[in-house]
Amino acid sequence: MSAPLLEIEDLHASLVTRYRRLDLLNGVSLTLDRGEALGLVGESGSGKSLTTRAVMRMLAKGFQTSGDIRFEGTSVLGMNREQLRRYRAKDVGIIFQDPRAHVNPVHTVGDFLTEALVREHGVKLDEAERRAVQLLDEVGVRHAERRLRQYPHELSGGLLQRVMIASVLLVEPKLILADEPTTALDVTAQSDVMAILDEQRKARGLSLLFITHDLELANACCDRLAVMYAGEIVEQGAHVYDAPTHPYTKELLGARPSIDERLDRLPVLEYNLELHNEWKARELQERELKGRARA
């Protein structure tokens, strides 16, 4: 059996300043197979974005990390400069929540789309533009040739996010990291963008790590879900949405209003750090018992 595409093993990340130490990731372990889509779900501050940044090795200075991240068996944390540059440019593509914050406003859409192809893949500019037009067309952008000459401010949020997706697909990566790609969009644009991402990913056999706070959306687009709380994965698997076992997941699912049924009051989450620590202690104990039984 070949190794998984991406393995995250017992990843810890702490922000250490002169005055205090914040433990933001407390032992995250994940694997992602080729062609698989994994939804990483959690609320603000749970550490889901930090995990993706760690995968890209984009954590800011001042973070102390331990554990390992392996891409096709190679440790990302141990890569040298040149390896890292190639890994970021060719192996992994990342789509951010706010496309407008991640494009250069003084460059045209065409510049943005062809830059990586020309610089990293040695493709001639007119060939790169031809591919860009074709891909824009595939992700549902009309008048693609005209779009190449336009600037980001001339495009709507939904349209710019499609350009973002096209830019990632153009370099033919093996893994796409999508960090809340539809949170800034309204429901119909969200449905569009997710459908495009889903169909393109499947057609190309890519892996997807989909970061979101929306369990329902993640369930619709992913093979497996992992739920994060306080820098840890509390539950993961294909069952999470239909049959959650962890109290936090259950409460999170219950708190979301439904379009079919109106409740008198929405259930409010009672899960907190105290309960979380109790759960953790129980988990450790069980693991220990199992270990002893085996011995």
Added chain:
Amino acid sequence: MSGAIASTDPLIRVTDLRKVFPAPRGTKAEDVVAVDGVSFELLPDECLAIVGESGSGKTTVARMIVGLETVTDGTVEVLGKDRTAAPRSLASRRARAREVQYVFQDPYSSLNGRQRIGEVISSNLKLHGIGGTGAKARAQAILDSVGLPKKFFDRFPKELSGGQRQRVAIARALAADPKVIVLDEAVAALDVSIQAQILNLLADIKAERRVSYLFISHDLAVVNQISDRMIVMENGLVVDRGDTAALLANPTHPYTRSLRAAVPGPGWKPVRREKLAS
């Protein structure tokens, strides 16, 4: 204040409301018709939702009602008074602030970072001539009613989380003791757990204070939870309207149906509409 109106008269009535944003001079761009003839009434004790995609004109309608945007055509009536013209003097702005309050989507930009929470709330209490020590006690009572501890009185917005800030924004609106609160995507930026708390809080406030909500949202699940009636806007026009539960259970208009179909839920899959033209 306005004892002359009966308890069943609409609090807000907009008739054939239009808003045109003229193209910048010297460009080839065309005028943008953001709102193109919208009429509706907001009744006492009700929550009316305006739903639609980005750019459908829902926020522009609300901004015209509170006078943040000038009206191109049509009329706005609030509590039986003509409020079509934007307020020109401080006095008229204050008068209108007592009628309708506005809660914005982003609790990070809607609070003045240099104002303590207590001042944020007291400034609206002054609309009713409540000042001094009386104001402090009132402000603390209002903080309490939105579920914030009294100690927040002397804090700055930067010390608060997003959910807490949105509670402050709601407290500020309540301090003016308005008849109507406009909630413009007020829970859209919040986490699911916080969103549930704020939706419950809004339901409690509505029941206790008999205030009406104009609730602007693109999230139909949230709209189903909180609103009694809804109007659906597309490209500046009202294309559908009715009782929220009935409209969502059996949407007949194609646009309402497409909005309904885009909401994730059990068994849902994302669908791709036709290619975007613009």
